[in-house]
Amino acid sequence: MCGIIGVIDRKRALMDGSSIRDALSLMNERGSGEGAGYAAYGIYPDFQDCYAIHVFFDNLVEPKSRVDHMLHKWGRIVHQEAIPTYEQDGLKRSHIPWRYFFKPYSDLMAGSTTPEDDVMKYIVMETNSNIQGALIFSSGKNMGVFKASGWPEDVANFYRIEDYKGYIWLAHNRYPTNTPGWWGGAHPFNLLDWAVVHNGEITSYGTNRRYVESNGYTCSMFTDTEVVAYLFDLLGRRHGLPEDVVVKALAPPFWDEIDNMPEKEQELNHAIRLTYGPALMNGPFAIVVATHEGIVGFTDRIKLRPLVIGENEDRLYISSEEAAIRVMDPEVQNIHMPRAGEPVIGRVIV
Amino acid sequence: MSLGSVPLKYKVTIDREQCMHCMRCINNCSYGVFHREDDRIIIDSRKCTACHHCISMCPRDAISLQERPVDYRSHPLWTAEAREDIINQARTGKIILAGMGNAKPYPVIFDRLVLDACQVTNPSIDPLREPMELRTYIGKKPPRLEIDKKDNGDIEMLTKLTPNLKLETPIMIGHMSYGAISLNAQLSLAKAVEKTGTFMGTGEGGLHEAIYPYQKNMIVQVASGRFGVDINYLERGAAIEIKIGQGAKPGIGGHLPGEKVCQDVSCTRMIPLGSDAISPAPHHDIYSIEDLAQLVRSLKEATEWKKPVFVKIAAVHNAAAIAAGIARSSADAVVIDGFRGGSGATPKVFRDNVGIPIEAAVASVDQKLKDQGIRNKISVIASGGIRNSADIAKSIALGADAVYIGTGALIAMGCRVCGQCYRGMCPWGIATQRQELVDRLDPEIESEHVANLIRSWTLELSELMGAAGINSIESLRSNRSRLRGYMLDEGTLDVLQVKPVGA
Ligand code: SF4
Numbered sequence A: 001m002c003g004i005i006g007v008i009d010r011k012r013a014l015m016d017g018s019s020i021r022d023a024l025s026l027m028n029e030r031g032s033g034e035g036a037g038y039a040a041y042g043i044y045p046d047f048q049d050c051y052a053i054h055v056f057f058d059n060l061v062e063p064k065s066r067v068d069h070m071l072h073k074w075g076r077i078v079h080q081e082a083i084p085t086y087e088q089d090g091l092k093r094s095h096i097p098w099r100y101f102f103k104p105y106s107d108l109m110a111g112s113t114t115p116e117d118d119v120m121k122y123i124v125m126e127t128n129s130n131i132q133g134a135l136i137f138s139s140g141k142n143m144g145v146f147k148a149s150g151w152p153e154d155v156a157n158f159y160r161i162e163d164y165k166g167y168i169w170l171a172h173n174r175y176p177t178n179t180p181g182w183w184g185g186a187h188p189f190n191l192l193d194w195a196v197v198h199n200g201e202i203t204s205y206g207t208n209r210r211y212v213e214s215n216g217y218t219c220s221m222f223t224d225t226e227v228v229a230y231l232f233d234l235l236g237r238r239h240g241l242p243e244d245v246v247v248k249a250l251a252p253p254f255w256d257e258i259d260n261m262p263e264k265e266q267e268l269n270h271a272i273r274l275t276y277g278p279a280l281m282n283g284p285f286a287i288v289v290a291t292h293e294g295i296v297g298f299t300d301r302i303k304l305r306p307l308v309i310g311e312n313e314d315r316l317y318i319s320s321e322e323a324a325i326r327v328m329d330p331e332v333q334n335i336h337m338p339r340a341g342e343p344v345i346g347r348v349i350v
Numbered sequence B: 001m002s003l004g005s006v007p008l009k010y011k012v013t014i015d016r017e018q019c020m021h022c023m024r025c026i027n028n029c030s031y032g033v034f035h036r037e038d039d040r041i042i043i044d045s046r047k048c049t050a051c052h053h054c055i056s057m058c059p060r061d062a063i064s065l066q067e068r069p070v071d072y073r074s075h076p077l078w079t080a081e082a083r084e085d086i087i088n089q090a091r092t093g094k095i096i097l098a099g100m101g102n103a104k105p106y107p108v109i110f111d112r113l114v115l116d117a118c119q120v121t122n123p124s125i126d127p128l129r130e131p132m133e134l135r136t137y138i139g140k141k142p143p144r145l146e147i148d149k150k151d152n153g154d155i156e157m158l159t160k161l162t163p164n165l166k167l168e169t170p171i172m173i174g175h176m177s178y179g180a181i182s183l184n185a186q187l188s189l190a191k192a193v194e195k196t197g198t199f200m201g202t203g204e205g206g207l208h209e210a211i212y213p214y215q216k217n218m219i220v221q222v223a224s225g226r227f228g229v230d231i232n233y234l235e236r237g238a239a240i241e242i243k244i245g246q247g248a249k250p251g252i253g254g255h256l257p258g259e260k261v262c263q264d265v266s267c268t269r270m271i272p273l274g275s276d277a278i279s280p281a282p283h284h285d286i287y288s289i290e291d292l293a294q295l296v297r298s299l300k301e302a303t304e305w306k307k308p309v310f311v312k313i314a315a316v317h318n319a320a321a322i323a324a325g326i327a328r329s330s331a332d333a334v335v336i337d338g339f340r341g342g343s344g345a346t347p348k349v350f351r352d353n354v355g356i357p358i359e360a361a362v363a364s365v366d367q368k369l370k371d372q373g374i375r376n377k378i379s380v381i382a383s384g385g386i387r388n389s390a391d392i393a394k395s396i397a398l399g400a401d402a403v404y405i406g407t408g409a410l411i412a413m414g415c416r417v418c419g420q421c422y423r424g425m426c427p428w429g430i431a432t433q434r435q436e437l438v439d440r441l442d443p444e445i446e447s448e449h450v451a452n453l454i455r456s457w458t459l460e461l462s463e464l465m466g467a468a469g470i471n472s473i474e475s476l477r478s479n480r481s482r483l484r485g486y487m488l489d490e491g492t493l494d495v496l497q498v499k500p501v502g503a
């Protein structure tokens, strides 16, 4: 099941994490108290130019020295500290959340057009597949993911989520069927600038996974959600496709619809399906993806999972449930449900 | 001393109580098992091939057939077959010829793979209510799409797509030449692929005029004998296939016995009447991968880059690396023909001992192409021993884009897999050029049978996909997490990249 919610303020007005915490808690019916998390953009204005790396360490000895060592090789650590946390009765601390603010050396990745991102991606893949006891779960600039096993309010209070102020927030209430209790399995899932919350199960996971792996990604999180982040990174960043085209690749129209489109549109959609067949995501899902520039929400091609939209001036809300949006913003307007596969896009305008 | 005769393979008997003396069996058996002496039907069981034609036409169900009515002393190593092959070769000093695919009891990997279905956490999809997409495009795909998004939101595509074949179902019919099979058989197949929106191969036998009306569904083959190849032939096909090898006989050429080269066959193949049509083992202009790339390019040039070019190889040990080489040429698809692939005539020693199973070959080809980041450059077509829709689903989940069926389509027209195709006396009118036998096969009726087979497999595929929560064939392709291996050894699981059941 799982409950998801996302919000953007298009003029970048900051919101603290308290209201999204309350909205997420309202959807406890959709979770099981075994995983919740938040992602927020705009929270580290003092370190805007650095990659904010959030890591779960099992201890600060072996795994941390290996991560430190790798970061020193590939760039400069501008600042590092334990992520402030506050004990909660309902939450068992299984890892030590740590953060680095990091600047990669851009001359180390030969032949790349986005060398810093590629260094960062390499560090994430290396750490998560090869360093035991360390898991990088957040690696974007001026953004961060906060997650753990527990109920949404406990996880929020563990990190004191109200202390962070962002203009985009995503949140997720988990009902796990795989890897319960593992902090890494909670959402949001992040890579570089991309954060994803996902309700559903991807029946095409094997296909999608082999596709991203043949493009240099390593799936190490044991969850189908990570593949969404990699697909967005591959198609959006590396192939430079706009979000609506990425969504068309991941949840394309049916051939019958394409056959009846006007010529130009038909040609484009035909080409998208031919080129990105292995990226098509099948199975029931509702997903919200964020970058520092905006959020995109969409569902599978036959809408087997709910997604509701609401607006209030500069704010756009996307959630599994209308009631959750109303908790965040009782004044919300224009509540509606997008069609299957239709992207809902909220972009910053300043 | 003479070696004497070996025991009968089959024993045919007629229930004389049932028999009404219609004498149909005499006419039906092209091998001359039955003949009439006065009012009695005399049976010469030694000539029987178990083709079942007489049985299927007997109005009284009076005929029965028994396999191996005489026992040998049983022995696990010296099987009856081993002994008889030796006796046969001691007499002739020749290579033993055989028809149809590999007949050794190797384990069938398909039968040790199981598919997945949804329960609770994701809903299955009902193909009767929801769209289910099996449309498949065969050909090169661009590695990425380049587009230009204008300020007004208009999108312009900068990437140019290369021609692909559009299939309504991922099932095609493989190459069986006119010559190996009759014109009526080929015509039936052609009508069937037209009805079902898919394609078939011409084999290395040229394209007979009678098939011209179906040319938009034909893949024309260029093999080492180059029979029937001219520009007219190339231009008529929807795609061109270069045949390097065949699963039933990897590493050797083809042989169409002169008896099968009648007037029409000789014209279509462009060879003299009654001459043996021999395709050499290698193409005499291909001695390395660059030569193949050159031939692909020449064929493309000749047809103005309008047609996809396929390359067919036998599944041999190194198939994955060979496919990766082919992907680097301008070829659009590689056909991998597994060691169970059929054949009209092949040396038995090859049929039964050379090559590898299609399941392993497809899995390793798909993986190798992905490892090298070139999977998009080429489509992968699996063939050789595909018996039902589950085999197709499994082939696709192992990484194939589509499959070729051959024997399956022949069985839909009557073939009983008797394995005597090379003798040219097929009582079903399939593997023969004798007019009286060919006339037995009515293309109107048989094309409907073959089309029905494709339709039923397509339906079953949609049901299997729906149960797995998948509504588009591209999400099944290479989706190995929806397969599990049952009693497969670790090495094979590793090659297939499939987990064992329960994992
Ligand atoms: S060869 Fe065929 S037709 Fe002839 S007797 Fe045997 S089964 Fe009957």
Ligand code: SF4
Pocket (backbone or CB within 6 Å): B051, B099, B100, B410, B414, B415, B416, B417, B418, B419, B420, B421, B422, B425, B426, B427, B428, B430, B431
């Ligand atoms: S095609 Fe004819 S000869 Fe060949 S196996 Fe089938 S029935 Fe026998």
